[in-house]
Amino acid sequence: MSRTHTAALLAAGPAGAHRGLTVALFAGFVLVTLGITLWAGRQTRTAADFYAGGRGFTGLQNGLAISGDYMSAASFLGIAGAIALSGYDGFLYSIGFLVAWLVALLLIAEPLRNSGRYTMADVLAFRMRERPVRTAAGISTLVVSVFYLLAQMVGAGSLVALLLGIEGDAAKRWTVVAVGALMVLYVTVGGMKGTTWVQIVKAVLLILGAALMTVLVLARYGFDPSALLGAAAHASGKGAAFLQPGLKYGASPTSKLDFLSLAVALVLGTAGLPHVLVRFYTVPTAKVARTSVFWAIGIIGAFYLMTLALGFGAAALVGPRTVKASNAAGNTAAPLLAQELGGGPGTTGGAVLLAVISAVAFATILAVVAGLTLTSSASFAHDLYANVIRRGRATEREEVRSAKWAAVAVGAVSIGLSLSADKLNTAALVALAFAVAASANLPTLLYSLYWKRFTTAGAVCSVYAGLVSSVLLVLLSPVGSGTATSLFPHADFQVFPLENPGLVSIPIGFLAGWLGTVLSRRPADPAKYAELEVRSLTGIGAH
Template identity: 65%
Template sequence: MTDTSVLASGVGNPVANISIFVAFVAVTLFVVIRASRNNSSAADFFTGGRAFSGPQNGIAIAGDYLSAASFLGIAGAIAVYGYDGFLYSIGFLVAWLVALLLVAELLRNTGKFTMADVLSFRLKQRPVRMAAALSTLTVSVFYLLAQMAGAGGLVALLLDVEGRVGQSIVIAVVGALMIVYVLVGGMKGTTWVQIIKAVLLIVGAAFMTVMVLGKFGLNVSDILGSAQQAITGSSSETVAARDVLAPGAKYGGSFTSEINFISLAVALVLGTAGLPHVLMRFYTVPTAKEARRSVVWAIGLIGAFYLFTLVLGYGAAAIVGPDRILAAAGKENAAAPLLAFELGGVVLLGIISAVAFATILAVVAGLTITASASFAHDIYASVIKRGKVSESDQVRVSRITAVVLGIVGIVLGILANGQNVAFLVALAFAIAAAANLPTIVYSLYWKRFNTRGALWSMYGGLVSTIVLIVFSPAVSGKSTSMIPGADFDWFPLENPGIVSIPLAFALGIIGTLTSRDTGDPERAAEMEVRSLTGVGAEKAVVH
C-alpha cells in the first residue's frame, strides 16, 4: 500500500536521503581533489587549462544549465498547470539554442577567461571591464541567492527539517561545500562536478520517464488523459477548473497576465545568451572544433531532458495528484520527489534527493568560479593593477573572492529562506538579457560600436532592470511578494524584460551614434577574424 503520510512533512526516509547525498559529496570531493593536482596556472584555475574534450564539456554545459529549477520547478509547473508549465521547458530549450547560435562559439573564440575579455576587446579596457564585471557579479549574486535559499526549502521536504535553524544550517553546509569545490578544484574540479551531476540528473530523469511510460503502457495519450482527470477531480475549485491540456491555466484571464508571460519569455530566451557562468564554459575547450562538438552534445542532452519533464510533469499529476503535490512542503517543487517515491519507494526517492542536492551544489559552484574569476581578472588585474599582476596573484584574489561570495551567499540565503525568491531568478535572467546581451551582440556584429554605446547599454540595462523589479508586484503589493506588507508597486509586470531589454539595445545604438569615437578598425578586423576562426584564442587580449 502507498504511504499517504507524505504531505506537509518530509517524504520517504530522511536518513536514506542524507546518506545518499553524503555519498555523492564524498565521491565528488575525491574527484575535485584529484583534479586539483594539476592546477598550476591561471588558465588551469579559470578555464581548466582548456583541456576538456567537446563531449566532456558538452555534458558539463548541460550540468551547468539544468538547475534545480529545471528539474523540480518545471516538473511541478507541468503537474499543476499543464501546458503553461511546459512552456518553461520550451522557453529554456529555445533560449539555449539562441545562446549557442548567436554568441557562444564567437564569444569563446574571442575571449580568454571571462565575458569582459570580449566586450573590451576593441573598446577602452578599464571602463568596459568594470561595467562587465559589475554586471557579472550582480547576475551571479542574485542567481546564487536564489539557489542557496532554494536549498533551504528543498531540505524541508527531503530531510524533514522544518525549523528555520535547521534549514539555515543546511544552507551553510551547501555554501561551505561550494567554497571547498572552488578553492580546491578551480574550474577543473567544478567541471567534473558538473559532469557527474549531469549524468546523474539525466539518467535519473530518463529512468523515471521509462517507469511512468511503463505504468501507462507506453501510451502518452493515457498519461495526459489521466492527468486531466486527476486535475478535474481535485478538491480545490481553483485547480479543478484548469484545463491542463490547453494554454491559459496559469498565464491567462487578463491582458496584464499575458503581457507578463511574454515579458518573462523574452527575459528567459534572451537572458541565457548573457549568463556569464554558462558562456564561461566554452573557454574550457582547446579549439573551435571542440567548442562545436560541445554544442552538439549539449543540445542533445538538454533537449532530451526537457522532453522527459513533459512525461514527469503529467505523470506526477496522474499518479500523485495535484492535491498531494500542493499540500507537501515545497508545493509544486515537490512533484518530482513525490513521483519518485510513488514509483520506487525510499531508494529512488533518496537517489532523486541526492540528484537535487547535487544540482544545487554544482550550479552554485559554477556561479562562484565565474564571479570570482571576473573580479580577479577584470577588476583586480585589469582595472586596479592595470595589467601589472602575476597569474598567481590573480588566482589568489579569485580564491579570496570565492570565500567572500560564499559567505555572502550563505548569509543572504539564510535571510531569504522562506521568502518568495522566484523573482531573484527572473531578475538574474533579466539583468543578463538587458545588461549583457546587447553589448555582446553589438561587439561581435557591429563594427561601428564604441565605448559609449557599451557603457550606456550595460549600465542602462542593469539600472533599469533593478529599478523596475524593485517597484514591481514581485517585491510588494501582493500576498506572495517579497515584502507582503508593503505596497509600492507602480510597475505592473513582475518581470521587466519586455521594457528593459529593448531599452538597453536602444541605448547601445544611441550611445554609439552620439559619440565621435569610430573605434579601432584594426582591432575590429582582428576581432572578426578571431571570432569566426578561433585563431589566437589562447593569447592574452589585454592591450
C-alpha cells in the same frame, strides 16, 4: 487521494528506520563529488587551470558540462513543480530554455571562444577602453550570478528539508549555510577543472535519474501518454484547462504580456549568462566549442522532454494540493513523485528512490552553484582586481588568490539573500537572472562582435542601462513585494505589473547601447574592429 495518504506525504522526509539509509546515500554522493574536487585541486596550478580547466576538454565533455550547468535546480525541481501546479503553462519554461540555445549556437559560441580568454569582458576590452568596460561587465556578471545562485540555494533548502524531514525556519537556514560552505569549498579547491568534472558526473546522473522516473511514470499508465495527461488533468481539479494554454498566463492582458516578457527573456538570456559563456573557454578551439553546443542541445532537449512526464506525473500521482502543501512554489514535486513511484511514504522502495533522486538533485545544485561562484569570482579577480584595480600588474598567483577570496564573499552574499527568498519558485528566480543577462550582457556582446561603430560609451551605457532597469523593475514588480511569495511579502511598493521585466528592460539595453554610441565623442577604432572580426571568424590569434 485520501487525507491519510496526503498527511503521510506531507511528512516530507522518510521516517524512522528508512531515514538512516536516506542520509547514508545522500552523504555518499556528497563525498564522491568532494573526492573529485580534491583530485582536480592537485591538477590546478596556473590561472588557465583555475579559470578554464587548462582548455583540455573535448566537445562531448564540455557539452555534458554545459548541460550540467544549464540543467539546474530550476530545470529539475522548478519546472517539474511548475508543470505540476500550472499544467501546460508550466512547460513553457522548458520550451524557452531549449530554444535559447539556437541564439548561443548561431551568434555567440564560436566568435566568443576566438575573441576572449577567460571572461565575457575580455571580448569587450579587446577593442575598447579596458577599465570602463571591464568594470561594467564585472558588475553585471556578479549581479546575474547572484540572481541565479538565489534559485539554487532556495532549491537546496527545500530539497534537504524534504529529504531529512527538517521542520522550522532555523533548520532550513542552517541547510542553506551548509550548501554555501560546500560550494565555496568546491571552487577554492577544485577550480574550473574540478567544477567541470562534477558537472559532467552530475549531468549523466541527472539524465539517468530523470529517465528512470519517466519510465516508471509511463509504466503506471501502460506507456500511454494520453492516459497520463488525462489523470493529471483530473487530479488537478482544473479539468481540460490544465492541459491548455492560459491557466497561469491567460487570465488577463497583464498575464499574457508577462508570458511574452518571460519568453523573450528566456530565449535571449542564455547567450548572456556568464557561467554558460565561460564554458566556451574550456575547450582548445572554436570548432570544439561549436561541437560542445551541439551535444548540449541534444542532451538538454532530451531532458526537457522528460520534464513533461515528471511534472504531469507529479500532478497525477501526488496531486497539486499535496505538492503545494509541501512547498508553496512546487519545488519538491519531483522528489515527492520519486517517493510515490518507489512505493510511497514509509516503504523501503520509496525511501531509496527518494534518497537517490534527492541526492542527484542536490548534486545538481552543488555543481551549478560551484559554476556560478567560480564565474563570479573569476570575473572579480580577472576583470576588476587584476585589470581595473591593479591595472594589469597583478601576478597569476595574486589573481587566483583574489578569486578564491571573492568566492567566499559571493557565497556569503548568496546565503544572506536566499534566506529571504525561500517562498519563490526556482524556475521563476532563474527567469529573472535570464532577464538581467538578456538586458545587460547580450546587447553589449552582439554590438561588440557585429557592429563596427560600437564604442566604449555605448558598451558602458548598454550594460548599466540594461542592468539597472531590469533589477529595478524586478524590485518594483510583484516579485519584489505585495504578495505572499514576494521577496518582501510584508511590504507593498509594486508599481510595475509584470513579474518578468524582459519585455521592457531588453529593448532598453539595446537602445542605450545605440544611443551611447551615436552620441559618443570618441569614435570606434576601425583597425581594432577589423582585427577582432578576423580573430572571431577564423580563430587566428585566439588563446
